[in-house]
Amino acid sequence: MQQHHEFLLIHGSWHTGACWRHVEAVLQANGHKTHAITLPGHGDGATDVSLEKYVQAIVDYVDAAALDKFVLVGHSAGGTIVCKAAEKLGDTIARLVLISPLLAKDGEALTQAVPPAYADLFAQMAAANDNNQIMVPWEVWRDSFIGDASEEVARAAFDELCPEPFGPLTEAVDLSKFAQLPIAKSYIRCMEDVVFPVGEFGLFPRMYEQIAPCRLVNVQGSHELMYSNPDALADALIKAGRA
Amino acid sequence: MQQHHEFLLIHGSWHTGACWRHVEAVLQANGHKTHAITLPGHGDGATDVSLEKYVQAIVDYVDAAALDKFVLVGHSAGGTIVCKAAEKLGDTIARLVLISPLLAKDGEALTQAVPPAYADLFAQMAAANDNNQIMVPWEVWRDSFIGDASEEVARAAFDELCPEPFGPLTEAVDLSKFAQLPIAKSYIRCMEDVVFPVGEFGLFPRMYEQIAPCRLVNVQGSHELMYSNPDALADALIKAGRA
Amino acid sequence: MQQHHEFLLIHGSWHTGACWRHVEAVLQANGHKTHAITLPGHGDGATDVSLEKYVQAIVDYVDAAALDKFVLVGHSAGGTIVCKAAEKLGDTIARLVLISPLLAKDGEALTQAVPPAYADLFAQMAAANDNNQIMVPWEVWRDSFIGDASEEVARAAFDELCPEPFGPLTEAVDLSKFAQLPIAKSYIRCMEDVVFPVGEFGLFPRMYEQIAPCRLVNVQGSHELMYSNPDALADALIKAGRA
Numbered sequence: 001m002q003q004h005h006e007f008l009l010i011h012g013s014w015h016t017g018a019c020w021r022h023v024e025a026v027l028q029a030n031g032h033k034t035h036a037i038t039l040p041g042h043g044d045g046a047t048d049v050s051l052e053k054y055v056q057a058i059v060d061y062v063d064a065a066a067l068d069k070f071v072l073v074g075h076s077a078g079g080t081i082v083c084k085a086a087e088k089l090g091d092t093i094a095r096l097v098l099i100s101p102l103l104a105k106d107g108e109a110l111t112q113a114v115p116p117a118y119a120d121l122f123a124q125m126a127a128a129n130d131n132n133q134i135m136v137p138w139e140v141w142r143d144s145f146i147g148d149a150s151e152e153v154a155r156a157a158f159d160e161l162c163p164e165p166f167g168p169l170t171e172a173v174d175l176s177k178f179a180q181l182p183i184a185k186s187y188i189r190c191m192e193d194v195v196f197p198v199g200e201f202g203l204f205p206r207m208y209e210q211i212a213p214c215r216l217v218n219v220q221g222s223h224e225l226m227y228s229n230p231d232a233l234a235d236a237l238i239k240a241g242r243a
Numbered sequence: 244m245q246q247h248h249e250f251l252l253i254h255g256s257w258h259t260g261a262c263w264r265h266v267e268a269v270l271q272a273n274g275h276k277t278h279a280i281t282l283p284g285h286g287d288g289a290t291d292v293s294l295e296k297y298v299q300a301i302v303d304y305v306d307a308a309a310l311d312k313f314v315l316v317g318h319s320a321g322g323t324i325v326c327k328a329a330e331k332l333g334d335t336i337a338r339l340v341l342i343s344p345l346l347a348k349d350g351e352a353l354t355q356a357v358p359p360a361y362a363d364l365f366a367q368m369a370a371a372n373d374n375n376q377i378m379v380p381w382e383v384w385r386d387s388f389i390g391d392a393s394e395e396v397a398r399a400a401f402d403e404l405c406p407e408p409f410g411p412l413t414e415a416v417d418l419s420k421f422a423q424l425p426i427a428k429s430y431i432r433c434m435e436d437v438v439f440p441v442g443e444f445g446l447f448p449r450m451y452e453q454i455a456p457c458r459l460v461n462v463q464g465s466h467e468l469m470y471s472n473p474d475a476l477a478d479a480l481i482k483a484g485r486a
Numbered sequence: 487m488q489q490h491h492e493f494l495l496i497h498g499s500w501h502t503g504a505c506w507r508h509v510e511a512v513l514q515a516n517g518h519k520t521h522a523i524t525l526p527g528h529g530d531g532a533t534d535v536s537l538e539k540y541v542q543a544i545v546d547y548v549d550a551a552a553l554d555k556f557v558l559v560g561h562s563a564g565g566t567i568v569c570k571a572a573e574k575l576g577d578t579i580a581r582l583v584l585i586s587p588l589l590a591k592d593g594e595a596l597t598q599a600v601p602p603a604y605a606d607l608f609a610q611m612a613a614a615n616d617n618n619q620i621m622v623p624w625e626v627w628r629d630s631f632i633g634d635a636s637e638e639v640a641r642a643a644f645d646e647l648c649p650e651p652f653g654p655l656t657e658a659v660d661l662s663k664f665a666q667l668p669i670a671k672s673y674i675r676c677m678e679d680v681v682f683p684v685g686e687f688g689l690f691p692r693m694y695e696q697i698a699p700c701r702l703v704n705v706q707g708s709h710e711l712m713y714s715n716p717d718a719l720a721d722a723l724i725k726a727g728r729a
Contacts, residue, residue, distance in 0.1 A: 003394070140699070143670065147701035151489070151729045184386065197698035198691040205441040212440035213383065215390035218463060220704065243394045246637070427629065448684040455683035456626065458633035461706060486637045 005071050005094070005241045006033040010058060010085075012076025012102070013169075014136055014161040016043045022230035027237065035070075037061050039081070041165040047131050051084065051168045058085040062092065069094040071241040076195075076223065077102045077110055079207075080173060087177040097240045099188040099233070100195070100223050103207050106175040110168075115201040126166035133163035144194050148221045149228035157227040185214035186240035188233075193223045215240065248314050248337070248484045249276040253301060253328075255319025255345070256412075257379055257404040259286045265473035270480065278313075280304050282324070284408040290374050294327065294411045301328040305335065312337040314484040319438070319466065320345045320353055322450075323416060330420040340483045342431040342476070343438070343466050346450050349418040353411075358444035369409035376406035387437050391464045392471035400470040428457035429483035431476075436466045458483065491557050491580070491727045492519040496544060496571075498562025498588070499655075500622055500647040502529045508716035513723065521556075523547050525567070527651040533617050537570065537654045544571040548578065555580040557727040562681070562709065563588045563596055565693075566659060573663040583726045585674040585719070586681070586709050589693050592661040596654075601687040612652035619649035630680050634707045635714035643713040671700035672726035674719075679709045701726065 007027060009020045017036035024034040039057055041049035058081070062070075072093045074082030079101025086096055104110045111119045125134040136145065138158060146154045189204050196202055208216065217240045219225060225233035250270060252263045260279035267277040282300055284292035301324070305313075315336045317325030322344025329339055347353045354362040368377040379388065381401060389397045432447050439445055451459065460483045462468065468476035493513060495506045503522035510520040525543055527535035544567070548556075558579045560568030565587025572582055590596045597605045611620040622631065624644060632640045675690050682688050694702065703726045705711065711719035 143672075143701040144699050147672070147703070148725065186386075186390070192702050192704050194694075194698065194700075194702045197695055198702070199695040199698075202691070205445070208437075209440055209442040212437065212442075213387050214437075215386040216435045216437045216441070217390070218435050239391065429629075429633070448688070451680075452683055452685040455680065455685075456630050457680075458629040459678045459680045459684070460633070461678050482634065 003242055004031045004033070005238075006067060006069070007035065007071045007073055007237065007241065008058070008062065008067060009034065009036040010072070010074045010078040010082050011036070011039065011042070012074075012078040013164040014042075015075070016160070016162060018160065019226050023226050023234050023237070026231055026234035030234070030238065032238070035061070035065060035067070039078075041168075043162040047133075047165060049165045049168055051081065051171045051173060054081045054168060055085045055088065058082070059088050062089060068092055071095050071097055071237075073097045073099065073237065073241075074101060075099040075226070077169065080104045080110055083175060083178045084173060086181055086183055087175075090181070091183075093183060094243070095184040095186060095241055097186045097188065097237065098207075098211065099225075099236075100190045100193045100203055101187070101207050101211075102203065103210050104173045104175065105210065106179060107172055109170050109172050111170050115196050118196070122166060122169070131163070132166045134166050135163045136161065144223075146222050146224040146228055147194065148192050149224070153227060157224060184243075185211060186217055187211060187214050188217045188219060188236045188240050190223055190225055191218055191220050195223045246485055247274045247276070248481075249310060249312070250278065250314045250316055250480065250484065251301070251305065251310060252277065252279040253315070253317045253321040253325050254279070254282065254285070255317075255321040256407040257285075258318070259403070259405060261403065262469050266469050266477050266480070269474055269477035273477070273481065275481070278304070278308060278310070282321075284411075286405040290376075290408060292408045292411055294324065294414045294416060297324045297411060298328045298331065301325070302331050305332060311335055314338050314340055314480075316340045316342065316480065316484075317344060318342040318469070320412065323347045323353055323418075326418060326421045327416060329424060329426055330418075333424070334426075336426060337486070338427040338429060338484055340429045340431065340480065341450075341454065342468075342479075343433045343436045343446055344430070344450050344454075345446065346453050347416045347418065348453065349422060350415055352413050352415050354413050358439050361439070365409060365412070374406070375409045377409050378406045379404065387466075389465050389467040389471055390437065391435050392467070396470060400467060427486075428454060429460060430454060430457050431460045431462060431479045431483050433466055433468055434461055434463050438466045489728055490517045490519070491724075492553060492555070493521065493557045493559055493723065493727065494544070494548065494553060495520065495522040496558070496560045496564040496568050497522070497525065497528070498560075498564040499650040500528075501561070502646070502648060504646065505712050509712050509720050509723070512717055512720035516720070516724065518724070521547070521551060521553070525564075527654075529648040533619075533651060535651045535654055537567065537657050537659060540567045540654060541571045541574065544568070545574050548575060554578055557581050557583055557723075559583045559585065559723065559727075560587060561585040561712070563655065566590045566596055569661060569664045570659060572667055572669055573661075576667070577669075579669060580729070581670040581672060581727055583672045583674065583723065584693075584697065585711075586676045586679045586689055587673070587693050587697075588689065589696050590659045590661065591696065592665060593658055595656050595658050597656050601682050604682070608652060608655070617649070618652045620652050621649045622647065630709075632708050632710040632714055633680065634678050635710070639713060643710060670729075671697060672703055673697060673700050674703045674705060674722045674726050676709055676711055677704055677706050681709045
């Protein structure tokens, strides 16, 4: 007998909560409840954002919706944000699920978790516009983020992206409490994820090692399965989310 | 035309020969013959066991059943045991198949092949009971051993486990003859196996490198496919076992 | 709507253009155009070959067939050859696709890209015959090259192989222009490829890192998917080749 879960889905850089709609449809069709929020500064024009405001947006939503024993899901840079949120939410969370997460080390910033050349590029991009924002270029998006999709799907997803506030990515994150939390964790590995080149700076297994021991769920496809293969991602979420 | 093989299946720590029953059913339904034995000290209460007694149990079974040109399969710590048995069985074995094996290096003990923190934990566990036995805790079993199963399957499999004699895991193993054996080998990699955290101490590719060159067969799933997906493991065994 | 592409397929060591025939049939059945040539010295008895002659054979074919905006595919050692050819062909190529490639570093020879023990073995083999040729032994072919095939398929494919001229593998390759080419690239990773033992000298991710950033397409199976699973390889080529 399949268990039914309640998922709260937190997006990563350049995305909004709308990125999950295809995955939510599949999860709901399988009897699960889903929630997705958009973090401040993502599509709303706000520029005075911070990691603390990201985390507070999650906590506020959980309180308002009175969620309990739910599965908290973070994608990419959203992975660090849900880890930080877990410090405040504690055992309200049934399990934490990280999809191809970008995880800051305790006391470090997210920019320290990306390959140095990328961090430099981001800093240059942010400095070059008035809003301290960064954006992923199409060529990088096409082959490194969503190489498993058709060009049409890749283009349509790209058109949904929004500029990302750079500030929060440069904030040192205190994750000392999180490291002590006795919270069950699952890691969804997207097997064709090459957001960072596989090898020294590849997401896997570098990020997995930071959070192990935790359940590992593999799924074929790129970093952007919510667009390229929402059925496969929903299936992985169900396996990752169960008790 | 598919070849039919005869498999002798050797379990790993905490298991008995009964762990293979679902896999055996699939193999037999596909026309293959199967055998599975339980190593001494696994469920029979015996505590005066050793690597030599494990190996002798295999040799005795092969002699009694007059097996010839069979596929010898070892799972996890059973991998080291079948390598040692191969030294005595020689070309009676058609091919050696190792499933997510834990392989001691020549002259070292199995405890030297596990992450140091795990070896320490095992030693403390063994010292804490009268029978020098160790047992895998439920939380570790659930997410690190069998994360791909439903909670029900994971729980039922856990209820079948038995305490493991710690002594044999601490014996130095002489594998100098094995290294010279011209025996065909296959390695079944369980893609979601995180018994040891992926990375420096992960089973793959660390164990594969010790035994290469050998055939590699990938199968999705955890360390405990005999419970979580016996069909997939049987399929992998057929591919791994053929000439 | 699926795009249709035109593929030019370049084989690796010991193969001829005929190795692609099963893959070509699948690609053509899906509406794609295909071309495959045999490099000089592969089955024709020629021994005065060089990397330059390999590259020229590709350029000559492209000119004669007036190919434009085609997908240039290189397998194994053919990967280095298509990279070098790309320097001459420029934006006539729509995308470069590398299947389990063996890539020389700029200024180095292919023999420097293989594990040192293999390079020594090749040199000894070449010195031991009048034609400075090398050949892959059956046992290595069976388990390290094509472990995913039945014995019958493995044997039939082996019977099609031809001795490989060793000279070109020892030539230093100038790839300085290639490194500057703004050409779209895809890398097809064969998940069970153990031509070189996984780990320090494994093809992946070592070769991927040399060519990143580029699209990654995973496909189950060995180095020799054109024989063991041409349907899967054709599917991967379609995903790898699209814009």
